[in-house]
Amino acid sequence: MWAYTLRRIALGIVVLLGLTLVTFLIARVVPSDPAARWMGPRATAEQIGAARVKLGLDKPLYVQYLRYMADMARGDLGTSIRTHQPVRKDLAAMLPATVELVVVGMVLAVLVGIPLGVLSAMFRDSPMDHLGRVVSVTSVSLPTFWLAMILQLVFFKSLGILPLADRVDSIIKLTYPLRPGTGFYLLDSLLQGNWPFFHSTLAHLMLPAVTLAAYPAGLVARMIRSSMLEVYQEDYIRLGRAFGFSESLITFRYALRNALAPALTVIALTFAYSLGSTFLVEAVFNWPGMGKYAADAVTTADYPAIMGVTIFIAALYVALNILVDIAQAVLDPRVQLS
Amino acid sequence: MAEPQRLPLLEIRNLSLEFATPLGPVYALNLGGLDLYPGEVLGLVGESGSGKSLTASTVLGLLPSRRARVTSGQVLFDGRDLLRATPAELQHIRGRDISMIFQDPMAALNPVFPVGEPLLRILRLHRGLRPAEARHEALRILDEVQIPDPAAILRRYPHELSGGQRQRIMIAMAIAGGPRLLVADEPTTALDVTVQEQVIRLLQALQRAHGTAVLFITHNMGVVARLADRVAVMYGGDVVEVAPVAELFSAPRHPYSRLLLDAIPRVSARRERLPAIGGEVPDLRRRPVGCAFAPRCPLVTARCLSERPSLSAAGARQVACFHPLAAGDSRTEALA
Structure with missing residues (x-):
């Protein structure tokens, strides 16, 4: 019974890892600039650039993913662009x-x-x-x-x-x-x-x-x-x-x-x-x-x-x-x- | 062997059973009569579709399908008609006075319950035992059916047991209520040959020890020869011949019985081919007018096609035929 349960849990973790990867990629390829959203409609190009660095969006995609995963491991799901609150708190x-x-x-x-x-x-x-x-x-x-x-x-x-x-x-x-x-x-x-x-x-x-x-x-x-x-x-x-x-x-x-x-x-x-x-x-x-x-x-x-x-x-x-x-x-x- | 002067424990009288189908009714059983005496083992034999198992289920009032309907007849147990008993009366009789051994113990044991569960329930329900007493009695019965380590087996699930053990559990359940009649529906068919032998010996020992009457359904003539006192041969939903087992084997009187016995493979007789019975099993969608076997019978006459022979007694034997075979009958050679 325990072996059976552990096997099911291990399989579940693999599924979740795969899912984070897919979700992450889809969120990044949609034609929308998160940095511009973050700064609001009246932001200047410099401000958006600064936000991009702040949000880590200037890094290569795999670095962004690893960072995201590292944050998630600590229980940090990132900050909402809309509410500027931690997603976890929301x-x-x-x-x-x-x-x-x-x-x-x-x-x-x-x-x-x-x-x-x-x-x-x-x-x-x-x-x-x-x-x-x-x-x-x-x-x-x-x-x-x-x-x-x-x-x-x-x-x-x-x-x-x-x-x-x-x-x-x-x-x-x-x-x-x-x-x-x-x-x-x-x-x-x-x-x-x-x-x-x-x-x-x-x-x-x-x-x-x-x-x-x-x-x-x-x-x-x-x-x-x-x-x-x-x-x-x-x-x-x-x-x-x-x-x-x-x-x-x-x-x-x-x-x-x-x-x-x-x-x-x-x-x-x-x-x-x-x-x-x-x-x-x-x-x-x-x-x-x-x-x-x-x-x-x-x-x-x-x-x-x-x-x-x-x-x-x-x-x-x-x-x-x-x-x-x-x-x-x-x-x-x-x-x-x- | 049964003594004729005793009253039968089970009497089946003019039992007709139909299945409603989109193509009209199928007349599956048309059974003139069958008696079973206390303490005797009656073998019920016949080919597939002859109505053996259906007869067994009907005795217990368990019709196999919602489309099945008993149109007439009586099944008297101890003089009481089971076909007209209320559900409460039947619940009282089943498992206590009459019990049943199913053909395939794997299918008959609930896969999600330990095998001890139904056994303990039967003991509490039909013998009124308290849980601790029931458990004690269950261990005794499992020991009686020769199951090693009964205490552990009680907690096992069906898939954890061997086929032989499952059938022993089934037998334990069947004898738990102390029945006077045991209906065994091909209890060895689903088992390996070596296990079959053990189960037959066990049934024989239990039957002798308890004196239970047994209605033993099988198509295996060898098993019948060893276990049964009398044999009833079924064909097309009716009993065509009833005889003490030795007499049936040595001198069958119904042409069908004779042909059925000839079809048993024997190690001693090295024949090129086994003899088969010519023709086909009867079409049960038509209600038979004459003898059901007439279309396949080598001895058929005009009377067989127009009139239905009924089971008539001749000594300890009964045969439903207008032209029964006699010992040394010259026609016997013609049949073979």
Whole structure:
């Protein structure tokens, strides 16, 4: 098991190294002068030249890359051209908002998707199955921004039970201020016992989290249903029936475990994907997260920020993949052998 | 051997089973009758597609597909019709009164659970044992099926065991509930020849020790000759002949039984070619009118094509044929 884990991690590091190289080269070949951006629109040629030296852009490309890698090894992702702040600091400020949103969204997706898939498979071709199919296919097909706006119309404008946008009510933020902590509002307010803040955060999370959860929930439900149906055909499931195990025991104790392994990959990859693609959700709900930061960085050719976000998300992808591989090895002991 | 005056443990009566297909129904089973007495080993033989395994699954109420449907008949276990039992009743019977050995233990053991898991569950479910007792009993049973180091094996996964060990685990599960009827569906087919021999010996020893009735499905005549008390020969979804094993081998009465026995390769008789049965297996999409074997039978007459022979008793033997072979029958030579 340890050898298996270490092998996966080593492979992950190689992937990340290759990725930094590719990202770095692409950022350098785009026709945009970072030094000119750094100095702003009114800079003179001398000022831009000085900035070029300051930013190390006058050195050969491989020197720039090695420097970049050396900085990164120390945890320095460079300085944003747009905000003139260290990228690491920017990310640290934006990240908790996005991670909180995505984690809540994925938990919702799993809590809805897995039972929906299991019930659809258990009661195949019944009204339950048809309903499950309609729900999951709809949630996969709805465009994110459209669903977000519909939810806002229904729950904010018509029913008036949930807030429109933002992470927390601005008045609550002033009257019950949160002491600095992890940056995850739910966690911080819970730890500090700040209940008004907690409730407000939770209410604000609902709509964006549901929006974000719709796609993965539908996907997970379909995946679980089809892998459950496949597993039901296996001899080891017939064996359970032949030995008088109840249908619910067979489904939840045995078949689900066999069916979970393929679904797990999908869940983890959608999780990583959601982290990198929350931009639309963050835009509609005015969520101060990483998606918004990345989009701003792209439109201003802020390459250190773009690279920082890219490498961060890639590292997350790799880490999640490793976790999935390990989880699958735990779920299915045969995996370690292959 | 079975004593005729005893009541059968298992009675199959007029069992018909169909598969719904896009091309219309396939009449897979059309079984007139079959009895199994307490403590006896009944071999069920026949070529592929004759309905042996299907009969076995139906006895346990496990239809192989959602398209399969029992259209008529009864499967009486201890006088109780299993085809009309509720799911709860079936759950109670399966694994406790009737259990099954699957053909391929690799496919029948869940790859993501240690092999001890289902065994312990059966002991707790059907014998009402507490976890510690179940574990103790599991070790005893594994010892009985001659598995070395049972405590370690309980924690192993199926892929970590050899084929023979997996089948021993399967057998351990089958006897764990203390069943009166054991359905063994080709339990040696997926094993190496040397392992087959060990498994057959083990089954024989266990059957004698526990007095369990066994419905033994196989296409291996050698295995039947060693294990079975009586043999039922199936053809085209029906039983065509039932006889004590020695009598069937020495003097088969149904022409199909005779041809089937002739097709066994023998080391002693050095023949150029093995005899094959002419014709093809019946098309089960048509409901047979007469005898299912009639199109391939050398002794066919007009009556065989229009009327279906039913299994009729003659002493300890039953045969479904209008022209059964007798000992020293001159037609026997014509068949060979």
